[in-house]
Amino acid sequence: MEYKNKRTWNDKWIIEHVYPGKRNGTFVEAGVCSGIGGSSTYLLEDKLGWTGFIFEPSDFYWKPLSKIRPNSKKFHACLGDGNDVEYIEFEEFGESTTKIQDYHKKKLKHVSRKSIIKPSIKLEDVIKGIHIDYLALDTNGNELEILEGLEDCSFGAISVELPWQDIDPATILMNSRGYKKVLNPFRDEDMNQEHYFLKF
Numbered sequence: 001m002e003y004k005n006k007r008t009w010n011d012k013w014i015i016e017h018v019y020p021g022k023r024n025g026t027f028v029e030a031g032v033c034s035g036i037g038g039s040s041t042y043l044l045e046d047k048l049g050w051t052g053f054i055f056e057p058s059d060f061y062w063k064p065l066s067k068i069r070p071n072s073k074k075f076h077a078c079l080g081d082g083n084d085v086e087y088i089e090f091e092e093f094g095e096s097t098t099k100i101q102d103y104h105k106k107k108l109k110h111v112s113r114k115s116i117i118k119p120s121i122k123l124e125d126v127i128k129g130i131h132i133d134y135l136a137l138d139t140n141g142n143e144l145e146i147l148e149g150l151e152d153c154s155f156g157a158i159s160v161e162l163p164w165q166d167i168d169p170a171t172i173l174m175n176s177r178g179y180k181k182v183l184n185p186f187r188d189e190d191m192n193q194e195h196y197f198l199k200f
Contacts, residue, residue, distance in 0.1 A: 001043060008194045009186035010040035010159045014134050015048070017185065018157045018198070027052035028127060030079050030146075031138035031161075033061050035068040040136035040159060045071050050133075053126055055079055057087055057118050079139055079146050080120025087118040124149050133157065144170050151177065158197040159184070167195060 005011040019025060025048070029041045032054040036042050044050035051071050056062050057078045065074055078085050123146060132153070137143050137160040144166040158179065162170055171181050179197040187194060 001047065004036055004042050005038060005040050007188045008040070008159070008191050009184065009188070010136060010194070011043050012186045013159070013184040013196070014040070014157065015043065019133065022133070023049045025050045025133035026130065027134045027136065028054075028123065028132050029136040030055040030123070031136075031140070032056045032065070032069075033058070035061070035065045041072075041134070042069070044134070045069060052132070055121070055123075058089070075121055075126070078118050078120040079123050079137075080142065081145075081149075082120060082122045082125070084117050085120045087116045089114045089116070122149060124153055127153055130154075131156070135159070137161070144173075147173060154199075155179075156199050160195055160197070161193050162195050163193070170195070 001015070003009060003012045003015075025044065027041045027044055027050055029039065029052065032039050032041070033056065035054070035056075041050070041052060041054070045052070052073070053075065054065070054069060054072045055075045055077060056065060057076065062076045078087055133156045135155045135158045137146060137158065139146065140161070141163065143160050143162055147160065147170055158174070160170065174181070174197045178199060180200045182196045182198050184194070184196050
């Protein structure tokens with residue numbers, strides 16, 4: 001199988017390490033980009049019959065998703081508290097965020113940005129009552145706030161990109177909910193912003 005999520009290898013982690021051979025599972029992916037390259041869930045849907053929910057606020061990436069990911073329920077919105085948010089795109093790097101972090105401030109010295117008002121959706125409202133086998137969360141800044149709102153949701157495995165200052169609070173939060181922080185043995189060593197939790 002040709003894995004698509006290079007460097008983090010989250011798709012390989014889920015398919016070979018967490019759920020070997022599992023078919024017809026459920027997933028959520030936020031920050032799905034093009035839907036193939038960089039996606040943690042494309043192969044789950046395309047090869048293993050999984051279905052799920054994908055969120056991508058970028059207009060550029062949104063256009064091809066309907067054809068590429070036909071079995072996912074798609075949302076052209078940010079994850080947040082349900083209110084409109086300022087969605088910031090860094091034009092040269094192709095990155096975006098709804099919450100400026102220190103590493104974004106460095107980029108702002110060298111590249112232009114574009115701010116757009118976008119709707120946000122509460123993830124807990126979308127998946128209420130549905131067990132999700134795999135949550136892949138990469139929203140470039142507000143992941144901890146999203147995790148805090150998922151107290152009543154059920155997940156088997158989680159991969160989440162976290163800024164350094166949110167790693168310890170997120171770990172304490174997830175431990176309190178019965179999740180154990182684990183390693184992805186396939187992840188490139190320099191991808192230290194990517195973190196993993198399994199329900200125990």
